[in-house]
Amino acid sequence: MRRCEVRDLGRISYAEALAIQRELVNRRKRGEIADQLLIVEHPHVVTMGRNGRRENLLASEELLARAGVEFHLTDRGGDVTYHGPGQIVGYPILDLREWKRDVVAYVRGIEQAIIDALAGFGIRAGRIPGLTGVWVEDAKIAAIGVHISRWVTSHGFALNVDTDLNYFHYIVPCGLSKPVTSMRQLGSRACRAEVVQAVIGGLSRQFEMEITEAAPEPAGPA
């Protein structure tokens, strides 16, 4: 079984996490390290993928700044998204050549891992064809955006545990978008640590790898 090291870095800025990701991606490409999984939580930040469209950013950057929300352009797939407290953000850094050389299967795998994890908390989540992500009925509970370079993955997923969903209104005109939801909104009282464990379990099954703690940093009690 392939090995994957998980690091739960807790609350960390988007820029800092990005730098760590880049470093790990380079080392993974050179074969110096095993597959990695970073679990983080970001302070309020709005990020836009390279194919993102400015008009999906409802608030100006100045307004975001005033509201204490950072703004970042980034190189993942997908459009605009929001990260913030109460959200589990996962960055798997996997060499897909050692699993399947299939980017779509990879995304479906992440979705399935989250769907399985949510099932453990009594939430029936699923997919909407054509709309990558994990959905509970018509509302998005987890977003996915991935970047791949030489089959090594970066960026990943964001699962709303008890995110303040109001922040999502900065990015797409309300009323016009499908709603977002969170585990809390769906009535779950699960704490972050439990959900992290469930997601790690799901990823481990989907990508057939043994995920072990690698964190020199203490994971911190949740």
Added chain:
Amino acid sequence: MIDVVMPQMGESIVEGTLTKWLKKPGERVERDEPLFEISTDKVDTEIPAPAAGILKEVLVEEGKTVGINTVVGRIDESGDGQGSDVAPSARSAAGGATASPAEQAPEPRRAAAESITPTPVPPPASSREDINAPQPAAAAAAPSVPAEEPPGPLSPLVRKMAREFNIDLRQIRGTGAGGRITKQDLENYMSQQAARTVASVTAPAYGEPARAAQAPAMPPAPPAEQELPPLPRAEAPRARIEPMSTMRQKIAEHMVFSKRTSAHVTTVHKVDMTKVARMRERYKADFQRRYGFSLTYLPFVTRAASAALRQFPIVNASIEGTNIIYHNDINIGIAVALENGLIVPVIRNADEKNIVGLQRAIVDLSTRARSRQLKPDEVQGGTFSITNFGSFGSVFATPIINQPQVAILGVGSVEKTPVVVEDAIAIRSVCYLALTFDHRLIDGALADQFTGAVKHILENWSEEIL
């Protein structure tokens, strides 16, 4: 030339969207250096260059979606822009003696990459005349016979040149290590041939003049600028294809969702706005001076609608399952046209504002909507909407309900019209108000009572403005 193809990024994947070229045509790219990016299903992937060289051609523009194995561009591996025999050509020509196994390793793979790309079907056994005759470029350039190869190793570059220029390699004496044919040998041979057969050796149609110029041993391009027929081009495109913005997709989704959800019916009432028009005329200048923005008809209609909504709370409701939710607050959404879409910011507790307050809110919300400075809670929580298509000259239209609301009021343009008043013809300022309502919840009679109430307030306007 090496073809660069859209790679297959997974078993079930049949196409990919080229999102970004990381190199421009004419730029040098190293083997394995990221050359372009593709996007499939929220995954962005960097695709490395299959070979080192100059990116000669970009055949697929950014934003286009093409099938896998489609040629998206071409790399000229022979040129390094200097014309000198450094880098790739040195490796292949003089490489026999010096190249380490590591350096040579990629080459067979490179050749393999070439072979999977579709090559034009060679024309049936073409004669010399055929080659000289004007022909579609691709056909002339295609190898007419399988390249004749002498025994012994050949560099991919030499093999490729031989194929491009249709040269029988057995005619050439190699001067490289172990009698190996080098690029120089090939060029010497070609210049001799050119001298001998004068015009009959035409450069292949897509042989770049640049290459001829930079190779010192090559003769100048044949004197008569070849009048090659233009490439057989598809006729001028009749349409332009552009992906929808996400906002546009959301609007589309929302509109269809609304049509699917509600039983839309529109009722239209003719309203005599003369009193309002006079009032507006009287206060316009003062208003502008005092508040810094002009006074339009919209706050009057909004004020009248809020009063009517108090009277008919079911128009200010929404449906949830089999329940009717009556909203206590009257929060009126005002549709604002954006450059490429629309948004409906909400005036909260609209019934608590006077004309000045409403006009101020409308100006403020629409300005900030256009500059994208609305706060999240300013675009949610609406209980009723107004759309002012009259400002674009429309007399009346049938708006779509803004879910989960149950009605929307459309305001047509206010125009001076001859009307019959007590059997005499008079000139009045007339406007059509169109109410689209959800017939699941609101019946026609009630919809008309509501619209009638709005009309009554507007026609008998008495409230002071300033």
